[in-house]
Amino acid sequence: MTRNLSPAGDADVLAGRVIAVVPLRGGGNGKTRLAEDLAPEQRTRLVGALARHVVTTLVGVVDRVVVVTGDVGYATRAIGRPCARIDAVEQVRSGLNGAVADGVEFAFAGRAERVVVMHADLPLLTTDDVLALLAPSAPVVLAPDRAEEGTNAVVVHRSAAAWRFRFGPGSAAAHRAEAERLGLTPHVLRRPGLGTDLDTPADWARLPDGVRAELLRTAG
Numbered sequence: 001m002t003r004n005l006s007p008a009g010d011a012d013v014l015a016g017r018v019i020a021v022v023p024l025r026g027g028g029n030g031k032t033r034l035a036e037d038l039a040p041e042q043r044t045r046l047v048g049a050l051a052r053h054v055v056t057t058l059v060g061v062v063d064r065v066v067v068v069t070g071d072v073g074y075a076t077r078a079i080g081r082p083c084a085r086i087d088a089v090e091q092v093r094s095g096l097n098g099a100v101a102d103g104v105e106f107a108f109a110g111r112a113e114r115v116v117v118m119h120a121d122l123p124l125l126t127t128d129d130v131l132a133l134l135a136p137s138a139p140v141v142l143a144p145d146r147a148e149e150g151t152n153a154v155v156v157h158r159s160a161a162a163w164r165f166r167f168g169p170g171s172a173a174a175h176r177a178e179a180e181r182l183g184l185t186p187h188v189l190r191r192p193g194l195g196t197d198l199d200t201p202a203d204w205a206r207l208p209d210g211v212r213a214e215l216l217r218t219a220g
């Protein structure tokens with residue numbers, strides 16, 4: 001699922017240091033919208049399997065992945081240590097936007113040139129999706145969900161460090177408004193691997209059969 005970048009064509013995409021920030025809610029608290037279909041321990045394993053997929057895909061492309069969570073023990077157990085360039089850090093501020101702000105501050109303090117913030121629940125994410133996210137030179141790249149309501153990934157260049165994340169209901173419009181507030185023109189990227197998150201029973205039903213079967217096998 002991961003690959004190292006050696007082809008010359010990929011080098012420009014990765015100009016400068018790129019750090020990915022992945023917010024992860026404690027497994028027992030996540031994916032509440034799937035509670036009618038999956039038992040709590042199944043949801044915990046599902047959240048872990050999805051997070052592991054996103055993190056290992058990211059680390060095949062970017063320099064470092066920082067998982068920001070209120071439950072470092074859970075995150076470490078769920079993701080394991082497939083690579084030394086993955087860290088799990090405890091969030092200081094509360095909620096999703098608090099965790100993201102903590103991670104982005106940490107990344108820019110770590111001299112990141114660009115930060116990729118990505119949700120941990122993208123079952124179809126591929127290496128090519130991550131490369132596509134990093135290809136535009138725009139100061140902000142937005143990847144909305146397939147309904148164009150939420151935002152599944154955002155890339156921010158350090159020149160746009162005043163950027164404030166607005167995750168939550170209607171974040172696709174809120175992030176476009178944030179770009180406008182800063183006088184920036186965002187690049188908007190729509191790809192199935194970036195646009196498909198797994199929140200609801202309808203999202204679950206829409207997944208390709210093989211992906212759903214594999215996730216079910218992992219969730220037990």
Ligand SMILES: Nc1nc2c(ncn2[C@@H]2O[C@H](COP(=O)(O)OP(=O)(O)OP(=O)(O)O)[C@@H](O)[C@H]2O)c(=O)[nH]1
Nearest residue numbers: 023024025030031032033068069095096099119120
């Ligand atoms: N660190 C952290 N991550 C969060 C928090 N809330 C949501 N997330 C993460 O943000 C991403 C998007 O989460 P959502 O889809 O909104 O929430 P969810 O917990 O996965 O699912 P629901 O319970 O159905 O809302 C996922 O990677 C979550 O793990 C939070 O309070 N702290």
Ligand SMILES: C=C(OP(=O)(O)O)C(=O)O
Nearest residue numbers: 150151152167168171199
């Ligand atoms: C919080 C968000 O995600 P979701 O739609 O998965 O709840 C968001 O897109 O801003």
